[in-house]
Amino acid sequence: MSTEKAPRPQPERILEATQLQTLIELLQQRGYEVLGPTRDESAIVYGPLADVTALPVDCGDEQAPGVYRLRTRGDGAYFGYAVGPHSWKAYLFPPNEVLFRVHRDAAEGLRTEILGAPATPRALLGVRPCELAALAIQDTVFTQQAVADRGYAERRRALFTIAVDCAAPAATCFCAEMASGPAARDGFDLVLTELCDPPQHRFAIAAGSAAGAELLQALPTRAASAAEQSAVSQQWQRATAQMPQRLPAEEERRALLAHSHSHPHWEAVAERCLACVNCTLVCPTCFCSDMVDRTDLEGEVAERVRTWGSCFEAEHSYMVGGPHRHSVAARYRQWLTHKLETWHEQFGSSGCVGCGRCITWCPSGIDLTAEVAALAEHHGGSTAPRTPGGIHEGA
Amino acid sequence: MATATGRPSLAVWKFASCDGCQLSLLDCEDELLAIAEQVQIAYFPEATRTVIDGPYDLSLVEGSVTTPHDAERIRAIRSVSKRLITIGACATAGGIQALRQFADVTEFTRYVYAQPEWIETLASSDAIAAHVAVDYELRGCPVAKEQLLEVLGAFLCGRRPQIPDTAVCQECKRSQAVCLLVAAGTPCLGPVTHAGCQALCPRFGRGCYGCFGPKENAQPAALSAALAAQGISRKTTQRLYTTFNVAAEAFRNESERLESESESESAAEAAAAAAAAAAEQERDR
Ligand code: SF4
Ligand code: SF4
Ligand code: SF4
Numbered sequence: 201m202s203t204e205k206a207p208r209p210q211p212e213r214i215l216e217a218t219q220l221q222t223l224i225e226l227l228q229q230r231g232y233e234v235l236g237p238t239r240d241e242s243a244i245v246y247g248p249l250a251d252v253t254a255l256p257v258d259c260g261d262e263q264a265p266g267v268y269r270l271r272t273r274g275d276g277a278y279f280g281y282a283v284g285p286h287s288w289k290a291y292l293f294p295p296n297e298v299l300f301r302v303h304r305d306a307a308e309g310l311r312t313e314i315l316g317a318p319a320t321p322r323a324l325l326g327v328r329p330c331e332l333a334a335l336a337i338q339d340t341v342f343t344q345q346a347v348a349d350r351g352y353a354e355r356r357r358a359l360f361t362i363a364v365d366c367a368a369p370a371a372t373c374f375c376a377e378m379a380s381g382p383a384a385r386d387g388f389d390l391v392l393t394e395l396c397d398p399p400q401h402r403f404a405i406a407a408g409s410a411a412g413a414e415l416l417q418a419l420p421t422r423a424a425s426a427a428e429q430s431a432v433s434q435q436w437q438r439a440t441a442q443m444p445q446r447l448p449a450e451e452e453r454r455a456l457l458a459h460s461h462s463h464p465h466w467e468a469v470a471e472r473c474l475a476c477v478n479c480t481l482v483c484p485t486c487f488c489s490d491m492v493d494r495t496d497l498e499g500e501v502a503e504r505v506r507t508w509g510s511c512f513e514a515e516h517s518y519m520v521g522g523p524h525r526h527s528v529a530a531r532y533r534q535w536l537t538h539k540l541e542t543w544h545e546q547f548g549s550s551g552c553v554g555c556g557r558c559i560t561w562c563p564s565g566i567d568l569t570a571e572v573a574a575l576a577e578h579h580g581g582s583t584a585p586r587t588p589g590g591i592h593e594g595a
Numbered sequence: 596m597a598t599a600t601g602r603p604s605l606a607v608w609k610f611a612s613c614d615g616c617q618l619s620l621l622d623c624e625d626e627l628l629a630i631a632e633q634v635q636i637a638y639f640p641e642a643t644r645t646v647i648d649g650p651y652d653l654s655l656v657e658g659s660v661t662t663p664h665d666a667e668r669i670r671a672i673r674s675v676s677k678r679l680i681t682i683g684a685c686a687t688a689g690g691i692q693a694l695r696q697f698a699d700v701t702e703f704t705r706y707v708y709a710q711p712e713w714i715e716t717l718a719s720s721d722a723i724a725a726h727v728a729v730d731y732e733l734r735g736c737p738v739a740k741e742q743l744l745e746v747l748g749a750f751l752c753g754r755r756p757q758i759p760d761t762a763v764c765q766e767c768k769r770s771q772a773v774c775l776l777v778a779a780g781t782p783c784l785g786p787v788t789h790a791g792c793q794a795l796c797p798r799f800g801r802g803c804y805g806c807f808g809p810k811e812n813a814q815p816a817a818l819s820a821a822l823a824a825q826g827i828s829r830k831t832t833q834r835l836y837t838t839f840n841v842a843a844e845a846f847r848n849e850s851e852r853l854e855s856e857s858e859s860e861s862a863a864e865a866a867a868a869a870a871a872a873a874a875e876q877e878r879d880r
Contacts, residue, residue, distance in 0.1 A: 295769040476786035481768035
C-alpha cells in the first residue's frame with residue numbers, strides 16, 4: 201500500500217472506546233457467539249469474549265524468528281499487537297472433526313450417520329487484514345472447487361467479521377508486501393481503526409456489508425472529524441512504513457522459485473528444519489488434512505475423522521511403496537514453493553498472506569523471507585526449470 | 596489361533612520394566628469389558644491368576660531384556676506367539692535402565708547388591724527387537740491408552756494400526772496449546788519426539804520429556820541449536836535426551852555429541868582459566 205492509493209474510503213463514523221461493550225452486546229442480542237483475542241498465560245489467543253474485559257487491554261507483543269513475548273503497552277489499547285499463534289481457520293476448518301459414523305445394525309445393515317452440527321452464528325471481533333485475506337483464500341480452497349466442503353461452507357455463512365486495522369505490526373509481519381494489510385480492504389462486515397491517544401480513545405468505524413451497515417446504524421456513533429480521518433490515514437501509512445521490504449516482487453519471486461528446484465540451498469535449510477509441522481499448522485491458509493478411519497473393539501461402529509495434516513509429515517506423501525518426500529529438504533521445498541509459487545497456478549493467488557506466524561512459531565526460527573533471499577542470492581544463473589525429477593529426494 | 600472359546604487369545608508378558616504399560620492396559624476401565632469379550636485373556640499375571648497354555652494369537656510384551664535368562668525367555672515367548680507387539684519405551688528402546696550402557700555394570704552391581712556374585716546380568720538393556728522379530732512396536736513411557744486400544748482394535752479386525760509417526764508438536768498445535776519453547780523459552784523435546792500422548796505435558800505448561808522416543812526423520816541436532824538460541828545450556832539439553840529413550844539411536848547420538856562438546860568446552864574453559872591465572876601471576880610478580 202502506498203500513500204497514493206488508500207486501501208478503502210475514509211471511515212465516516214466514530215465509536216468511543218467506552219462503547220465497545222455496546223458492540224459486543226448488540227452482537228450477542230442478535231444471537232452471535234462473540235469470539236476474539238484474549239490473553240492466555242504467555243500469548244494472545246482466540247476464544248469466546250463474554251464482554252469487553254476479556255480483550256487483552258494494554259497488551260503488546262514482541263516477535264522475532266522463533267520468539268514471542270508479551271509486554272505491557274502503557275496506553276490502554278485494545279488491539280495493540282499483531283497476530284498470535286491461533287488463526288481463525290480453527291473455527292472453520294477444525295483441527296479434529298468427525299465427518300461421519302457408520303453403525304452395523306442387525307435390522308438395517310450398515311447405517312451411516314452424517315455428522316456436523318448446524319453451525320452456530322459467530323461474530324469474530326478483531327480480525328486482522330491478513331486474516332481476511334486468509335479467509336478469502338480458504339474460501340477458494342474449500343468452497344470454490346469441484347466439490348465444496350459442506351461443513352466449512354455452513355460455518356462460513358454463519359460468520360460475522362469485525363476487522364481491525366493493524367497499528368502495531370510485529371517484526372515478523374510482511375502483509376504490505378503480500379498486499380493484504382496493514383489496513384483492511386474488503387471482506388469484512390464492519391471495520392475498526394483504533395485511535396488510541398490517551399486520554400482520547402476511540403474507533404473509526406465503517407461497514408462493509410448490509411449486515412454490517414445494519415449494526416452500525418444501531419451503534420451510538422458520531423461523525424468523524426477531519427482530524428480523526430487524517431489520523432486514520434496516518435496510521436495506515438505509519439504501519440506500512442514499519443515493514444521493510446523483504447521479498448522480491450511477485451513475478452520475480454515466482455520465477456525464482458520455479459527455477460530453484462535443484463538448488464543446493466534446500467539442503468542447507470534441512471539442517472535447521474525439524475519437520476515438526478508447526479509452520480503449517482499455525483498458517484492461516486494451509487488446508488491439508490489427514491483422514492483417519494477408526495473402529496471400535498466390537499467392530500460395530502466405524503468413524504471417519506479429519507485432522508489437520510502437513511506436508512512436513514512423511515505420511516503426507518505416502519503412496520504405494522512409501523513416502524515420496526522422505527527428506528526434510530524435499531518437504532521444506534514443497535512447503536515454500538507451494539506457498540509462494542504453485543499456489544498461484546492452483547488457486548490464482550499467493551498462498552501466503554504475510555502474517556509471519558510461520559516465522560515466529562518455528563522453533564528453529566526459520567524465516568521464509570530469508571530463505572527466499574538466500575535462494576535468490578546463490579542462484580548463480582542455474583535456471584534449470586522444474587522437472588518431475590530434480591533432487592526429488594534429497595538426503 | 597482361536598481358543599476353545601472361539602476368541603483370539605491374548606498374553607501379556609513382563610521383562611525389565613516398572614509395570615506402567617501393563618497398568619495402562621488395566622486403566623482402559625471402560626473398554627476392559629469389551630476387550631475381555633473380544634479376546635480370551637490367556638496369560639496376564641497382573642490381572643488374573645488364570646493361566647492358559649499357549650500358543651497365543653497375540654502377545655503384548657512390556658520391558659527390556661537385561662539378563663541371559665530374559666534373552667531365552669523372549670525366544671520361547673516368540674515361538675508360542677502368532678503376533679508379538681512390544682509396548683512402551685523399555686520394550687521398544689531399552690528404557691531408562693539402558694543408562695547402564697554408559698557406565699560399568701559390574702561396578703553398579705558391586706555398589707547395589709550385598710552379594711554381587713549372585714547377580715547375572717547383561718551389560719546392556721535391550722529392546723525386544725534386538726532379540727526376536729517384532730510385529731509392531733508401540734511407543735511411550737507409558738504407552739497411551741488410546742493407542743493401545745487402536746492397536747488391539749486393528750489386530751482384531753486385521754488392519755494396520757493407525758499410529759502417526761510425526762512430532763508431538765502436531766498434537767500440541769491441534770490442541771491449540773501455546774508453544775512453550777517459542778513463548779516462554781521452555782526446553783521442549785516436542786519437535787523431535789514421536790506423537791502419541793496428545794501433547795500432555797505442553798498442554799500443562801511442561802516441556803516434552805521425549806517419552807515416545809524419536810519421531811520419523813528426527814533432527815535432534817537442529818533442536819539442540821534451537822534450544823541453545825533460547826539460552827538453554829548444553830548440559831540441560833543433553834540431559835533431556837538422556838532418559839527413557841536414551842538408547843534410541845537419534846537420542847543417543849545427540850546425547851553423546853552434546854556430552855563430548857561440553858567436555859571439550861569445559862577443557863577449553865579450564866585451559867583458558869589456567870592461562871588467565873598464569874597471566875595474573877605474571878602481572879603480580
Ligand atoms: S520450518 Fe520450522 S516450523 Fe516448519 S517444519 Fe521446519 S522447523 Fe518446523
Ligand atoms: S504448504 Fe503444505 S500443508 Fe500447506 S497447503 Fe501446501 S501442501 Fe498443504
Ligand atoms: S510446546 Fe513443545 S510440543 Fe508444543 S509446539 Fe512447542 S516445541 Fe512443540
